[in-house]
Amino acid sequence: MARHDGTKRGWLARAALAAGAAGAMMAGVVASPALAASTGYDALAKLFDEWRAFERPAMVDGAADYGAAAMARKAAGLSAFRDRLAAIPTAGWTQAELVDHRLVAAEINGLDFDLRVLRPWARDPAFYVSVWPHRTDVPSRDAPVSFPEIELYNYKFPLAKADQAVLARQFAAIPGFLAQARVNLKDSNARDLWVYGTQSLRNQAQALAMLEAGTLTVTTLEGAWNANLAGASPALRAAVAKARAATEDFVRWLEAEAPGKTGPSGVGKENYSWYLKNVHLVPYSWDDEVALLRRELERAHATLKLEEHNNRALPPLLPADDKASLDRLAAERLDRFVAFLVDDGIIPDKPYLKESLVPQTVRFVPPGDRQFFAHVTHREPMLLYAHDYHWIDLARMRDEPHASPIRRRTLLSNIWDSRAEGFATGFEELVMHAGLYDDNPRARELVWIMLANRAARGLASLYVQANMWTLEQAGLFQAEWTPRGWAGARDSLTTFEQLLYLRQPGYGTSYISGKLLFDRLLTRYAHAQDKAGKPFALRELMRQFNDAGMIPTTAIEQELVPPTTPGLGE
Incomplete structure (x- = not known):
């Protein structure tokens, strides 16, 4: 992967170029000769590297140490990083640099919260999963995970000897790690x-068994392939077998x-x-998010009924009924989707744009096995291609790593979830709204169904975090308020989603709250353009939005909208 200069001078030089191209709307990243000589940002970059080394758990016998004493040492060391961060002089910094300072503070707060409240190593058995066959579609795992992650999708099979040695050591550590888990979890009542x-x-046990049998499929940004132990050393085979037995x-x-x-699991x-x-x-509280998600749930249901009324003379949108039909539909709609993004001025064209979406092409699911998303994609694949902007983001992170040494690395604690x-x-x-479904009006109904589902599951997750509902009640609510009966209260997708949102506070609501924050960003950006007498260009907003990196939408707004732009009453 290409690397960029991580010093203040390199970051500022790139920011100054961007500022020159974007004009006054990019006032937050304008540099000056005086700033270029400052050492303040270099101190932040140095602190960030030291912080990341501190945040990583200590290793004992090849396994991470999450014991009570180790975590107490982490807690004792937090104040020194907070003090050092506060002592860095930031006078005269650009908005971009101030955002980076804010991101480092957020990471420190994230570990503080984990140590005080979430404590996944002491409360959450799923924290002790180590083996990951599939690349997630977001920058990092979407719930707390232990270190190190054994990311099988990052290896080529058959395995090279050097990779076999690495994996043998990591698999060999799993039995001891799970023995530690029993001690760490002994007081958990969640x-x-x-x-x-x-x-x-x-x-995890099933994945290890499939790896031994040679039937495991791994997936990543580039596609899917078989993972097996063909030609593996006796040491690796033995380590996998022992890891499986220990997991079972x-x-x-x-x-x-x-x-x-018998106890609660939410954070309150x-x-x-x-x-x-x-x-x-x-910038929302628990109460704010309840109000916002309830409003979006009502809006989605009401608008769905109006869409259905408007389309009442049209034939129903039926799902593809066999694999060949779906494959043809998915390929045709992928071409339509990519052409629309580029030709209609939505986002700038990139070499990886279509390439990143091809591996995500919809796969056929028999009617009796379909869960929520399959009901949608078998009718109109472009619905999920739009959400699969995730994979475009990941390809951009791979091919165009950010100039900032802080944004170049994936933020901890899922700080990126609103983005x-x-x-x-x-x-x-x-x-x-930009016209993607003008040739297929019934597909608009699916957009509102998707929004209703996400609002329902996010709203349910809020009551779980408040310890007012159990996960079972959350599943029932999600199923009740997902239109057309497409979500089952106890199906594997619903239970997976609600567990995830319990394990990672804020994640279940980020789909809706993050959408609303982007609406706010677009509104304020367009308002600033109007006040400056400039036309609004969606492609330019999207270019700046993407170039800001995978950081919270509020932080992107801080950069893209001039500080003098009036707010919306906040």
């Missing part, structure tokens, strides 16, 4: 995390312990609100 989280360990034994222990767990309203503001940089999930959700509605 019922839903235990009852639902055990499935994550079952999945850990599952049995979890199943035996789960019936005795006050903690949730603090986390949104200080870690994810979302990743929120924008991907907002993009579904954006391209609809």
Whole structure:
């Protein structure tokens, strides 16, 4: 991967070029000769590197140490980083540099919250999953995970000898790591995390068994391939077998312990609100998000009925009924989608644009096995192609790493969720309003169904975090308020989603709150353009939005909208 100069001078030089190209609207990244000589930003970059080294857990016998003493040492070291960050002089910094300072503070707050409140290593059995066959569609795992992640999708099979040695060491550490987990979790009483989280360990055991059998498929940005142990050393084969046996034994222990767990699993309203503001940089409280998600749920249902009324004379939009039909539809709609983005001035063309979406082409699911998203994609694949902006983001991060040494690395604690999930959700509605479905009006109904589903599941997650509902109640609510009966209360997708949103506060609502924050950014950006006597160009906004990196939408707004632009009453 190409690397960029990580010093203040390199970052400012690139920012100055961007400022020259974008004009007054990019006032937040204008540099000056005096600033270029400053050492303040260099101090921030140095602190960030040291912070990331500190944040990583200590290793004992090849496994990360999440024991009580190790975590107490982490807690004791936080104040020194906070003090050093506060001592860095920021007078005269650009908005871009101030955003980077804010991002480092958010990461420190994230570990603080984990140590004080979330404590996944001491409450959450799913935290102890180590083996990951599939690349997630967002910058990092969408819930807390332990270190190191054994990312099988990053390896080429058959395995090279050097890779076999690395994996043998990592798999060999799993039995000891799971033995540590039993000690760390001994005081946990978080019922839903235990009852639902055990499935994550079952999945790990199954993946290891499939790896041994040569039937495991791994997926990444570039596509999918088979992972197997053909030609593997005896040491690697033995390590995989022992890791599988240890995982299966850990599952049995979890199943035996789960019936005795009776306590709540959410973080509570006050903690949730603090986390949104200080870690994810979302300017809403728990109560705010309840109101916003309820409004979006009502809007989605009401607008769906109006769309159905408007389309009442049209034939129903039926799903593809066989693989060949779906394959043809998916290929045709992918070409239509990419052409629309470029030709209609939505986003700038890039070499990786279509390439990043091809591996995500819809796969046929028999009617009796379809869960929510399959009901949608078998009718109109472009709905998920819009949300698959995720994969365009990942390709951009790979091919165009950010100039900032802080933004070049994936932010911790899922600080990026309003930008990743929120924008991907907002993009579904954006391209609809821009005319994507003018040739298929019934597809507009699907946009509102998707929005209703995300609002329902996010609203349910808020009540779970407040310890007012169980995950079972959340699933029932999600199913009740997803139109057309396309979500099952207890199907594997619904239970996976609600567990994820319990494990990672703020994630379940980020689809909606992040969409609303992008609406706010677009509004304020367009207003500033109007005041400056300049035309609004969506492609230019999207260029600047993408160039800002995978950071919270509020932070992007801080850069893109001049500080003198009036707010909206906040």
